[in-house]
Amino acid sequence: MTATGIGASVKRVEDFRFLTGRGRYTDDIERPNQTYAWILRSPHAHALITSIDTKKAAAAPGVVAVFTGADLEAAGVGGLPCGWQVHSKDGAPMAEPPHPPLAQGKVRHVGDQVAVVVAETREQARDAAELIDVGYEALPPVLDMESALAGKSLVHDGAARNLCYDWHIGDKDAADAAFAKAAHVTAIDIVNNRLIPNAMEPRAAIGDYDTATGEYTLYTTSQNPHVIRLLMGAFVLHIPEHKLRVVAPDVGGGFGSKIYHYAEEAIVTWAAGKLRRPVKWTAERSESFVSDCHGRDHVTRAELAMDKDGRFLGLKVSTKANMGAYLSTFAPCVPTYLYATLLAGVYTTPQIYCQVQAIFTNTVPVDAYRGAGRPEATYLLERLVDRAARETGLDQVDIRRRNFIPNDAFPYQTPVALQYDSGDYGATLDQAMGAALVDGFAKRKAEAGKRGKRRGLGYSTYIEACGIAPSAVVGSLGARAGLFESAEVRVHPTGSVTVFTGSHSHGQGHETTFAQLVSGALGIPMENVDIVHGDTGKIAYGMGTYGSRSLAVGGEAIMRALGRITDKAKKIAAHILEASESDIELKDGQFRVAGTDRALGFAEVALAAYVPHKFPHETLEPGLDETAFYDPANFTFPGGCHICEVEIDPETGEVEVVAFTAVDDVGRVINPMIVEGQVHGGVVQGIGQALLESCIYDEDGQLLTGSCMDYTMPRAANVPNFSVGTHTTLCRHNSLGVKGCGEVGAIGSPPAVINAIVDALWDVGVRDISMPATSQKVWQAIQSARAPMAAE
Amino acid sequence: MTYTVSMSVNGKAVKGEVEGRTLLVQFIRENLRLTGTHVGCDTSQCGACVVHVNGTSVKSCTLLAVQAEGADITTIEGLAKGDELHPMQAAFRENHGLQCGYCTPGMVMSAIDLVKENPNPTEREVREWLEGNLCRCTGYHNIVKSIEAGAKAMRGG
16 A cells, blocks of 8 residues: 555545635636526415516516526427336336426426526526516425325326336235245334435536537536536437536535436526526525425335244335425436335345335425435334344344345345345444444443433444446336446646546545545556546546445546556557567556566656657557546445444433444445545434434425424534444455445434434333434333323 | 625725625625635524634624624635645644535634634534534534644644
């Protein structure tokens, strides 16, 4: 390991600009002669638009233009496309209703876009929007998924019973047969609470149009600018790629919410072309709450069949998944291929059957949020396993060990489509138990008891699938895109290097981790390497960053391009050193004829590539610039064990997370400091889901948790310091052996927290607690459990 | 109606025309083009816009620009001396106290004010102090570590 190569906790390259206020986020960008857009949004959850009068607004001070859905329709602007098609059990394609960027005749959720005002200043646009007179005829809102299926009120006329699809996976008959043999069946009802991602940077978009070249530029808060270019260019605005540049500069967090193609991106780009002036839109936080895609929102019944020894025989799951009012870009795949395919978890359950009904409601669209489907699967499974242990009298750890996929079973084919390549679940659990000081728990519990507090310990042993790709697999499952990644490594004449990656960094530190890969592979200092991302004008192509894919797919693409660079550089060195190419070795930045002192430095070879005075041009091209597109053979499968210790004050219901241990297998670790940071952040989002965060709509479909004052995100005092470690098994199908670390924290942690609470309160009589386990809810659960005892 | 405001920002006298409703953060970002100070919410909850007003940390979305008339303002851009980071900035870099960087300016400005009030804060005190600053990336673990290290450096090691 070198000071900056693989395995070194190199300090981040990007930090200097962020720490000195020199980051360049979308809202920091100003274009000459810029105008400002304000979106008028629906105050109703479900209503017909009977009229829109924009005259007063159009005449207001500073207003440049007002547009409604009718204007976009007349201009031929298309609807926002969905990138994944799921088919129902009966083979029918999912209901895929239109999603106009500005409402056409009907609004379907509070926050739905109705009109846009473009003005000289943001304040003028906002003031004028208040002068738009919209006539609404309110319709009964569809909110609860169960009543949605009754179909009395329809979100979309084309989706009977408000059903998007009714999908299933696994062999139902085989699962039923397994249940018929069971010695014990444990059943639970689980709600995975709806979350609002709330990346700290609100979404923003600036459309620009160059009248000289006819080229559009969109600056946007995106995790995947090439995907936005493709979707918006091809389906919405009909602008060919060579006339549309999408730039995602510094982006202040995403967690999935900035994957999707949003209406505002299309609106400002279209308006910029129409008005021949740049148009800028920046969300206020309260707009983010009603327009950024939400996450999770599953209601599930699950049953686990076991033999008399507590070995799992079968799992049956039935889930209702909320899609919200429209299908967001990747929404359909979240409760299907990113959820049900993970229901084997780390266990050898031989028969699994899962059915999923995806349902439209008059709420903000739901799509992938950190973990996307895998936290839902993990939460369900790990709660169920814990409950099964309590019902059968087995220990929490013992029941897991008894059912772990053994180390010699890899590659392991699950009954729900996936094939895991590697893992060591027993050792991961051991390491976590050691780090969590499980041996001393009984003593700590007794000590807490003396203070009137209840302590609990909760486990979660999870797996996830990430490195989202390969194209062949996702294509067969309904993805309308390929999921590969591209990288170009450009060696400059004096030996510095620019890497153009299709991955996008919005907090992950790619500029550092990727530079470490280059530094390690070429033996050059990190400061000679620049990582460029987030601009379709510079980078050949890219699928972007989500699903913990950047290193496993994007990093591997860089490794492949680096391999081509070194191959070519060796050819050049061999030519100059008059040696055989096979005799050239690259070590510490030197191309050396093996076993001799004849060598060329990396910079010398780079210079020769661009000053090819004596090249045999028929066999050796000038230049040193290589591109690779990498499409992996399989998903990667990070996993791990999270152990949470809580202390509960039974008098107030307050839950304190006193310790949290995470041991994750993320494959080879390039930068341990960054990996730990990713785990910390993910764990706190998971603790947020478990204890604090919940999206609440009232019976009219108004979002009650629509601001940072109402929606409880974790603050520093809500969480402890963490014990974070890794237990590595290498991914077997990429050269780096990496698996991904971005989502493990958010996936593994929620069931560990809730299992800990149930553990603490089991003796009181509490059997279940739903997320978020707020003080009020915990206190009530304790009171209800005590009440029958008091009555006895 | 517009008003003329003048104040000192990062040691420089500045002047500008604002509306009565213009917030200090808007004046800083839009009039002065100092975009290191961020807006993360609209309810004064997130703390991404924290600056120092007359030496004290203030959410710059809670003041009108006209209220800052004559004030001495420091923003994140005013901390480093050239390329030499303020000890608190350096501690955030050293301890991986930032990821996407959006909450970072507010965190750093807030942390410096904490250390001024309490040069040797405990972990609990740091966490309590950050009550007004939201971060969605780091899980706070490394921010707390950074502030403890930054406090130590500001005390002179």
